[in-house]
Amino acid sequence: MTFPVVGMVGGGQLARMTHEAGIPLGIKFKLLSNAPQESAAQVVSEVVIGDHRDLDTLRAFARGCDVITFDHEHVPTEHLRALEADGIPVRPGPDALVHAQDKGVMRAKLDAIGAPCPxxxxxxxxxxxxxxxxxxxxxxxxxxxxxxxxxxxxxxxxxxxxxxxxxxxxxxxxxxxxxxxxxxxxxxxxxxxxxxxKVPFVRELAANVVRSPHGQAVAYPVVESVQVDGVCDTVIAPAPDLSDALSGQAQELALRIAHELGVVGHLAVELFETADGRILVNELAMRPHNSGHWTQDGAITSQFANHLRAVLDLPLGDPRPRAKWTVMANVLGGDYPDMYSAYLHCMARDPQLKIHMYGKDVKPGRKVGHVNTYGDDLADVRERAAHAAGYLRGTITE
Amino acid sequence: MTFPVVGMVGGGQLARMTHEAGIPLGIKFKLLSNAPQESAAQVVSEVVIGDHRDLDTLRAFARGCDVITFDHEHVPTEHLRALEADGIPVRPGPDALVHAQDKGVMRAKLDAIGAPCPxxxxxxxxxxxxxxxxxxxxxxxxxxxxxxxxxxxxxxxxxxxxxxxxxxxxxxxxxxxxxxxxxxxxxxxxxxxxxxxKVPFVRELAANVVRSPHGQAVAYPVVESVQVDGVCDTVIAPAPDLSDALSGQAQELALRIAHELGVVGHLAVELFETADGRILVNELAMRPHNSGHWTQDGAITSQFANHLRAVLDLPLGDPRPRAKWTVMANVLGGDYPDMYSAYLHCMARDPQLKIHMYGKDVKPGRKVGHVNTYGDDLADVRERAAHAAGYLRGTITE
Structure with missing residues (x-):
């Protein structure tokens, strides 16, 4: 067996869904999780329970991994440098990841490369x-x-x-x-x-790209991200009524940032779109991202599969959409701890609905899953996603 | 947490892919596998190693499962009855599964319900x-x-x-x-x-359906299954040039068999199509089936997701195709033990290619994975699938 071992640090839903995407590739997936009940730890066979802030734990975990990647940005930069010094490929590497860890470093770098920022x-x-x-x-x-x-x-x-x-x-x-x-x-x-x-934006967009070590990169369609109370509620792919010019500008910007920062893996560039038709970089994330969850059911290659392909330096998969419209709606915890019984109604109402749950205990406001819908009629696709997310949360009861 | 525990008996690739399909549903998946290196045991978190022919092992495994289902048909019928007597839902149940275990029982039943057979x-x-x-x-x-x-x-x-x-x-x-x-x-x-x-058939078809305990059923498009040396080589969905009449007849037959035999879960009805336009039942399989692997990338709901939904008595997902043509080609072991290095060429040549590997050691002629391709041009879709399967096997080198 010559298939590589990918070690992912962090036991959240991003690791869970990356494992899911890795199964068909036949790669071996190893997880470092803080606790056995974490989202990914529930579904992965090889789990190490330990603290990602502890270098000895990281070193022991990395032994036997062909590459290390991340569910989150919380591993101290100096630990990543130590792993690299040990000869472990770390993707994205510390010199890239620091821009997603430190907003001061990120802004300074974006300024230096002339990326538009607030x-x-x-x-x-x-x-x-x-x-x-x-x-x-x-x-x-x-x-x-x-x-x-x-x-x-x-x-x-x-x-x-x-x-x-x-x-x-x-x-x-x-x-x-x-x-x-x-x-x-x-x-x-x-x-x-x-x-x-405080940018007077008209909406938030995300330009998601994936880049591999040898420099191949793909750009997903630019999406609109609808926030409610500071949390992503809905993602619409592609962003409705976005001009080709601005869409291209956003994709080009994300590809340029990925290149200039030396990103390997998935890069989410969260953007503000202003009333006068400009885009400004809000945040960067160097891992699969909530704004890319629609790709699981809406794109030829999901962000999770492409993240894995990138960190393994495999040729990247086609990022194009499979449907005219895909909508992702986050499922937040509500007052009812039992979401499973809501499946009956949701699945019967919409046999095309794609549910993605994270195995997390329900707490009010906590992201515990998402749903994807797709189709030709945006209003219908949005309604179906919103209904399912609301019904699972318990805010819609019919 | 109110999500159910599905216990699957058998550690092969069907269990592996069922686990993959279960992750987004948030259900808990427990595996009974003969050995830790089996295909599914490599990727499932909760694995019991044991012999499915041993009733005590089955009973201990079934404890804490909400339902038991199968990767294969090899659990003795009397053990299934014992589990049912213990109060464990077994899906498909022994009275149905015996028709997939015993070809004599199967033929007698098909005769009794008037299903056309050789x-x-x-x-x-x-x-x-x-x-x-x-x-x-x-x-x-x-x-x-x-x-x-x-x-x-x-x-x-x-x-x-x-x-x-x-x-x-x-x-x-x-x-x-x-x-x-x-x-x-x-x-x-x-x-x-x-x-x-020995039926002088012109080709082999498969009519795949999924049925739930409360009797809901869905029918996938009828596919053509191309066999080489008695092993499935390629599946084309839908079967090219199949008349609407014969397609409907095959789907209706499969639905009727599922109903008459009380099948719960995925039922594959392998068929001969004769020169004079008849269909005859060749084999039955009551589990996800090789002729349904195309649904992972080609249908709105995969056979694996629908099998899980059926055994949990959840409303079934939409079985319709997402592409005009989807082709599945099995990847057989060849002379080269290393298939991973072939990824570079396959992925670079066809960024839309979907690879599904089983984590098995390569042995000549052994099914170790499959690929799916889809698109509007059948010749192109077939060529891409055949090329990738051949390149992975090592019989195509460019």
Missing amino acids: RHRIVADPTDVERFAAEISGGGAQRLDEGRWPGDGRDGGFPVVLKTVRGGYDGKGVWVVRSSKEAAEPFRAGVPVLAEE | RHRIVADPTDVERFAAEISGGGAQRLDEGRWPGDGRDGGFPVVLKTVRGGYDGKGVWVVRSSKEAAEPFRAGVPVLAEE
Whole structure:
């Protein structure tokens, strides 16, 4: 048997679905999970229970793996360098991954390669936040002089978005403040704080690409990501009414970022689309991403399969869509712990529905699964996804 | 957590792919496998190693399972009855499964429900085989008088197909004999022997259906199965140039068999299509089947997902095709033990190719995986599947 062993660090649903995608490829999948009841640990045969922040644990796990990849960005950068020094291929590597781990490093690099971003800088304290707000007010920000941030016609200033440069996820570690008085909390963690203008976007997009070590890359159709309360609710593939020009610009930008940062594997570039037809980079994720879950049922090759192919340096699969429209809706926990009995109604109502559950205990607001629907009629496809997600959550009862 | 536990008996590739299909459903999958290196045991988290012929092993395995289903037909019928008596749902149940375990029982039942079969009867010894050949020669077979087997214009008689009623699979346990002198071997096993006319078929078809305990059933498109040396080589979905009438007749027949035999789960009805446009039942399999592997990439709901939904009595998924043509080609072992390095060429040549490997060691002629291709142009779709299967096997080198 000459098939390689892929070691994935992190036992969440992304690892679960990567394992699922790896089964047909015949590759051997090894998991490092914090606990045996984690999402992926429930379905993978070879599981090591341990702490991904502990280098000895990582080293022991990596022994016998042909490549290490990740379900999350939380492995300390220096540990990744140590694994690389041990001769273990780490994909994406620490020099790439740091841009998804540290928002300060990410913004600096995006600036350096000329990728359009919201106006931003690292701020020292609440007074400095006030200074930043003044800088971006009325187009007076220093960076604007470089011409890469065309004015958006706003008066700028507050509200300002503050983010700790490390540790944020899905709205955690992010604050929107309207004055320096509200700006104290982000500084309490003792982590550098990044201030960003609050972009008056019309919607959020994601440009997802996959890149392999020898530099092959594929771009998925640009999708629209609909957020509710700071959490991704629905993804529509492709983004409706997106001009070919902006779609191409977004794909080209994501491919360029993947190349410039040396990303290996799946890269999600979360974007703001502004009223005046620009795109600005919001966040980067270097792993399979919620905005790519639609690919499981809607694309020729899923993001999970392509992530594996990339980290193994295999030729990448076709990223094109299989349906005119595919919609993904996240299933959040509601008041009812039992989602299985809801299957009866959901499956009977829509025999084409694709359910993807993560094996997680239901907690209100927790992402415990998603559904995919596809078809020719966007309104119908959206309705079916929203209905199933709502019914599983318990907010729709008929 | 209220999600059910499905226990699958048998560690082969069908269990492996059923587990893969079960991950998104969030059901818990438990495997009884003969050895830890078996195909499914490599990828399932909860594996019991044990002998499926041992009742105590089965009972211990079944404890904590909400339903038991199968990767193969080799669990003794009386053990299945014992599990049922213990209160464990067994799906398909012993009264159904016996028809896939015993070809004599199968033929008797198909006769009783008027399903068209090759002319056949149980034979006692080589002399009785000669008598059977004479009976079916020139249309003189007793059964013909009942009008269910219209004459096919042949002179009948030898060659005759002999099958041990139990234990056969993929050409094993099957003999084609041209005289009573050649007919000794099948009787040596001490198992009843079934004689069948050798049907002058033009091709083999399979009508695959899935049925749930409450009687819902779905029918997949009828496929053509191309055999080479008695082993399935290629499956084309749907069967090319099959008339709507015969297609409907085959689906209706498979649904009727599923109903009359009380099948729960996937039922494959392997059929002969004759030159004069009739279909005759060749074999039955009550589990996911090689002729249904195309559904993984070619149908809205795969046979594996629908088998699980059926054994859990969930509403069944849409069986319709997603592409105009889907072709499955089996990957057999060749002279080269390393199939992984062939991925480079196969994936680069055809980015739409879907590879499904079973994690098995390569042995010449052994089924170690399959590939699926789909598209609008049948010739192209067939060529791509045949090329990939041949390249992986090592019989095509460019």
